[in-house]
Amino acid sequence: MGLLKLKLPPFPKRARGTVAGAGTVVPTDQHQSVNEADPYSFQVAHRRLAWLLRISAGTNIALLFTIVVLANAIATMIPLKTTEVALVRSYDANDKIYRIEPIAKNVYGFDVAMEGIAKRYVRECLEIDSVTQVERMRFCSRVADGKYFERFTKDRKAEVEKEIKGGLTRSIMIETAERIEAVGNTYKYSVELLQIDKRNGVLVEQRKLRAYLNITTRPHRVHPVDKYENPHGFTVLEMSLKERANA
Template sequence: MAWLLRLSVGTNVALAICVVASIQALVSLVPLKETEIALLRADPSDDRIYRVEPISMEVDGFELMLEKLARRYVHQILTIDDTTQNTRFKEVRTYSDPDFFNDYVKTNKTVIEEAIKDGLNRSITIKGAYQVDAYDGVYLYVVEFLQTDRIGREKPKRRHLRAFLEMTPRPHDVTAAERFENPLGIRVLGLAIKEQASK
């Protein structure tokens, strides 16, 4: 009778191990449904075939994404007007390294406030943007733009300028709010403005 009990226990243990192994195999074969952000690119030979690639620094569109961000960032941070100033700076804060943003605000806050008080309306027209260098995960972009300052009915003052931006992806810093707009957590580390010598 004791040998029958031992045989029963051994059989139950073996069955339990088989059940656990089969459940693990099923779970690994059928993962839970998960939504991922992807870059959809049309194949040039046939516009009905699409290749879907996850957004990463290795895809062809990464440089295009950096260029778009550089253009928008320069426009948002350098435009001055009373109506959209706070909204634009909220966006600029999202795409800026915290140390850089705090230094920028500390340096330029009084200048911007005085310009708004004087009625200055500064518009930025982007002419072009291109990558100059890349090193240690930092990308240097140059954005050429036309800055137009207007106060009331005075004749507008125009300047052709260049902005030099240092940008880096920080995917580990991505918040839930920016997951779809900035999935790679691209941050601007620095900004320098210079006159265009040829204009």
């Protein structure tokens, strides 16, 4: 029995213009005339494409880095959407009374807001002006404890009416305000002020006073027109005045 002979097709020869060696790119024969006229054009075009590829890769890496940084920044800012400050809400569409939830003391800006209400309350309560007297007393009643404010107005009503009829105008200049202690949910403030009395435009007297206030936070109910007057739920429990030295 003889050996079986297999006849294999001849190995194809390398076409002209293919890769000649490592690191060298030779153009094919499709544009032979162009290559013969400018033998370096293909190499230049290849190098340009290589540089464009490098630039594109670098740009993509930079864009990816920017996207990662922006995504991290957005993820950091997402918790800022939560609201923890005072809440004004109505329980149904027909409500005529709004419930004011008090501000929490761990909320950013709590001390600044309470100091502001202490300054405003002292100024609004102690000033005497026939034009704004009613409106100022209305504000004071909204931010003060009911029983305390009733005693306050009872003690001062006759005096204020007498001074207004006599042409007196009393202005209050707040100099400093400082929280001196906190006991539980009650905060005590010291407010230094200058009281200036004028009668018919003529200066009558100047007095340096110090007001002491006890302030707390509590929920309360208000009418719709008043819901933004004291949205943090501050309540003045008491206020007293003392003379300061005129140094």
